[in-house]
Amino acid sequence: MDDNFNDYFTEEAPEEQPVQHVETEQEREEREIKEATIERRGYTVKLLLAIIIVAMALFLGWWIWQHYFHPYRVSQEKGWIMKVSNEGTLFKTYEGEMISEGYIEDTLVAMHSDFQFSIPTDSLAREAMRWAGNGQRIVLTYNEYKGNVLWRGNSRHVITKIEADSGLVKSNPYQQAQPEQPTQQAPKKK
Secondary structure (H helix, E strand, O other): OOOOOOOOOOOOOOOOOOOOOOOOHHHHHHHHHHHHOOOOOOHHHHHHHHHHHHHHHHHHHHHHHHHHHOOOEEEEEEEEEEEEEEEOOOOOEEEEEEEEHHHHHOOOOOOOOOEEEEEOOHHHHHHHHHHHHHOEOEEEEEEEOOOOOOOOOOOOEEEEEEEEOOOOOOEOOOOOOOOOOOOOOOOOOO
């Protein structure tokens, strides 16, 4: 190897004199406009993304409200309350079972509870417990939701009112009929 070559890295480069550029009137106006304007790169994309996220959040909130908190049916059911119990591990709720009137009239089906419901308040639960033992037909007014939440109970049917049926009085088919006592008639006098 020959060491007689110029080393470009060790030599100092001569300093170049900067050329003075004279700014024209048009260049000065363009520079001032550029300095005064704010660049908005991606502004429309960010705005569109924000609108989409807000719309999705509003839709999700509306869906949760419709599904879990807005009753889609308010109805009544007639029948006999068979059981009321306090159930749950984290949220204790009152649950009940009822045999509805239409279910009893079908003689081909074995008898069992066909209507499960949740009771939201203690006062309604005490009233339901009172009606459960006496065998009288009642009318339950309830709200039906599309989904159930833990603190409201296991059923989508939530009772709002319990009252005695003022219509045709029918007896509970599960209540044993008491035999009629034969009445003795006094002999007729002639």
